[in-house]
Amino acid sequence: MTKVLNNIILSIFIGLLFLLPAEAHTPDISTAKITPQDNRVYLVDVGFLATDLERMFQDTMNERADVDLSPPGVLETEIGKFVAKRVAMRDETGRACIASVEKSGEDPSNQDSALVVMRFDCGSANGKAHYDATKLLAQQGAKGKHLVTVIGGDNAGETMLYPTDPPLDLSKPLETTGQLMWKFLHAGVEHIVTGYDHLCFLFALVLWATRLMPVVKIVTAFTISHSITLSLAALKIFTLPSSLVEALIAASIIFVAVENYFSRDVDNRWRNTFLFGFIHGFGFASALTEMGVPQGGVIPALAAFNIGVELGQVAIVLPLMPVLFAIDKMTGGKRSEKLVYVLSALIAIAGVFWFLQRIGVVPE
Numbered sequence: 001m002t003k004v005l006n007n008i009i010l011s012i013f014i015g016l017l018f019l020l021p022a023e024a025h026t027p028d029i030s031t032a033k034i035t036p037q038d039n040r041v042y043l044v045d046v047g048f049l050a051t052d053l054e055r056m057f058q059d060t061m062n063e064r065a066d067v068d069l070s071p072p073g074v075l076e077t078e079i080g081k082f083v084a085k086r087v088a089m090r091d092e093t094g095r096a097c098i099a100s101v102e103k104s105g106e107d108p109s110n111q112d113s114a115l116v117v118m119r120f121d122c123g124s125a126n127g128k129a130h131y132d133a134t135k136l137l138a139q140q141g142a143k144g145k146h147l148v149t150v151i152g153g154d155n156a157g158e159t160m161l162y163p164t165d166p167p168l169d170l171s172k173p174l175e176t177t178g179q180l181m182w183k184f185l186h187a188g189v190e191h192i193v194t195g196y197d198h199l200c201f202l203f204a205l206v207l208w209a210t211r212l213m214p215v216v217k218i219v220t221a222f223t224i225s226h227s228i229t230l231s232l233a234a235l236k237i238f239t240l241p242s243s244l245v246e247a248l249i250a251a252s253i254i255f256v257a258v259e260n261y262f263s264r265d266v267d268n269r270w271r272n273t274f275l276f277g278f279i280h281g282f283g284f285a286s287a288l289t290e291m292g293v294p295q296g297g298v299i300p301a302l303a304a305f306n307i308g309v310e311l312g313q314v315a316i317v318l319p320l321m322p323v324l325f326a327i328d329k330m331t332g333g334k335r336s337e338k339l340v341y342v343l344s345a346l347i348a349i350a351g352v353f354w355f356l357q358r359i360g361v362v363p364e
Contacts, residue, residue, distance in 0.1 A: 028052065028140040028141050028143050028144040028145065029049070029052070029140075029144075029145045029146075029147070029187075029287070030046065030047065030048050030052070030133075030136060030140060030144075030145075030146050030147075031045075031046070031047040031048075031146070031147045031148075031149070032044055032045065032046050032047070032087070032131070032133065032146060032147070032148045032149070033045040033047075033149045033151060034131060034148065034149065034150045034151065034170070035151045035152060036150075036151075036152060036153050036170075039121075039123050040121070040122040040123050040125065040129065041119065041120065041121050041122070041123070042089055042097075042119070042120045042122065042129065042131075043102070043117065043118070043119055043120075044087065044089070044117070044118040044119075044120065044131070045115060045116075045117050045118075046083050046087055046115070046116045046117075046118060046136075047107060047113055047114070047115050047116075048113060048114050049113055049114075049242075049286070050106075050113055050114045052140075053079065053114045056082075056139050056140065057078075057079060057082055076104040076105045077104065079104050079105075079114065079116060080101035080103075080104035080116055081101070083101070083104070083116040083118065083136070084099055084101055084116075084118065085135065086133070086135035086136035086138075086139055087118060087132070087133050087135070087136050088120075088132045088135075089120035089122055089125075089129055089130070089131055089132065090125075090129070090130045090132050090167060091122065091125035091126045091127055091128070091129065091130070092126055092127035092128055092130070093126055093127075095125065095126070097120040097121055097122035097125055097129070098120070098121040098122075098124075099118060099119070099120050099121075100118070100119045100121075101116065101117070101118060101119075102117040102118065102119050103115070103116070103117040104116045104117070128169055128170065128171040129170050129171070130167035130168060130169055130170065131148065131167060131168040131170060132167035132168075133146045133148075133161055133167075133168075134163070134165075134166075134167065137161065137162065137163040137165075138163060140163075141163075142163060143190070144162070144163050145160055145161070145162060145187065146160070146161040146162075147159075147160050147161075148160070148161055148168060148174075150170065150174060155170060155171065155172065155173055155174060156174075157173070157174035157175060158174060158175060158180055159174040159175045159180070160175075160180070160183045177300050180300070180301065180304075181300045181301065181303070181304035182304070184288075184300075184301045184304035184305045184308065185304040185305065185307055185308040185311075186308060187287075187305060187308060188304065188305040188306060188307065188308020188309040188310075188311070188312065189308040189309070189311055189312040189315075190308075190312070191284065191287045191305075191308070191309060191312070192308075192309045192312035192313050192316070193312045193315075193316060195283075196350075197249055197250060197253060197283075197350075197351075197354055198249070198280055198283070198313075199316055199317075200253050200257075200347045200350055200351065201249070201252055201253045201256060201276070201280065202218075202219075202222070202313065202316075202317050203317070203320065203343070203347060204253065204256040204257040204259075204260060204343075204344060204347045204348075205218050205256050205269060205273055206218060206266070206317065206320065206321070206324075207260055207324075207335075207339075207340045207343055207344060208260060208264045208266045208335060208340060209266045209321070209324070210266075210324075210325075210328060210333075210335055212321060214266040214267050214269065214270070215317070215318075215321060217267075217270040218266075218269055218270050218273045219313065219314070219317060220270070221270035221271070221273045221274035221277060222273050222274070222276075222277040222280070222313075223277070223310055223313070224274065224277070225273075225274045225275070225276075225277030225278045225280075225281060226277040226278065226280045226281030226284060226309075227281065227306055228278065228281060229277075229278045229279075229281030229282050229285065230281040230282075230284045230285045230288070230302070230305075230306060230309075231302060231306075232281075232285075233281070233282055233285030233286075233288075234285050234288050234298065234301075234302045234305075235298060235302070239282070239285070240282050242282075242283075242286045243358065245279060245282040245283050245286065246283065246286075246354075246358045247355060247358040247359050248279045249279055249280055249283050249354075250351050250352075250354035250355035250357075250358055251351070251355055252276040252279060252280070252351075253347060253348070253350065253351030253354070254348050254351035254352060254355065255272075255276075256272065256273075256276070257344045257345070257347040257348035257351060258344070258348055259272075260340055260341070260344040261341065261344065284305075284306075284309055287305075288301070288302065288305050327339065
């Protein structure tokens with residue numbers, strides 16, 4: 001019976017591992033900062049994490065193999081066209097305002113992000129102006145999110161748009177702080193639940209745990225340390241390049257998975273977890289920064305996102321323990337070495353793949 005249960009768990013884990021997407025994080029988050037000008041003119045800064053834009057842009061360029069992107073300025077121009085086809089300002093009848101691309105390229109405030117500045121002239125439009133990013137969200141995918149910040153005016157504020165949302169009526173008040181916090185909390189849960197690398201890291205850490213207290217210590221240490229670097233990066237006090245952070249996260253997965261072959265000292269494993277948590281915190285921060293922390297709402301957004309990460313972490317990791325404890329009861333209170341070693345090997349293989357991918361050896 002024990003052998004059968006072990007094989008079932010291994011089969012499920014292997015199946016899940018091969019179902020994981022190549023990327024360890026769910027991207028699909030973009031931002032827009034809308035600044036009203038005189039005479040019903042709007043400047044809109046549309047921002048993306050560079051890797052997200054590259055993925056979406058490449059999908060469309062694969063259908064246009066005849067376009068040569070190598071000459072200076074051509075890539076920036078094509079990216080501007082890509083965004084201009086998917087973002088619009090419309091009047092009440094649905095007619096589009098006159099649009100033009102003011103700037104396209106790297107975001108000067110964030111080296112890991114891309115920025116396209118659009119100008120919309122709605123002087124001849126009828127009635128209220130509506131910001132329409134439905135085509136952009138469709139390109140981002142079913143889990144796409146678009147954080148909109150309106151700067152200046154009576155309706156200044158932030159809101160999050162999803163693929164099923166209609167165009168945003170700019171004449172209406174945007175979301176309250178509480179509503180936005182709920183959306184950031186939801187985004188935090190989604191990030192950890194779909195952050196397969198973070199989950200593999202945590203799974204590897206607890207595979208030898210035969211009591212609950214070491215797991216509590218591990219999760220607490222991880223929470224404290226990643227909260228520190230998440231806060232430092234989100235508040236722009238100290239940051240690291242996302243490419244370096246992502247590679248180090250993959251390396252941490254390899255380390256803790258391989259460590260399972262040489263050590264079963266789960267009681268003291270919180271120490272390594274605490275140190276690696278600092279690196280993972282920068283990874284969480286990249287997701288929060290990618291969403292575009294709202295002006296004047298940094299602390300609430302940061303708190304809500306972090307709480308969401310913790311809730312997702314607990315919801316995923318803790319249910320694993322009763323399963324492991326049940327297996328222990330069937331093996332006379334002893335953890336199955338085969339189970340730990342095979343699962344650790346699979347996690348290490350995933351870590352190696354992610355590491356090679358993130359340093360550019362394996363294409364994404």
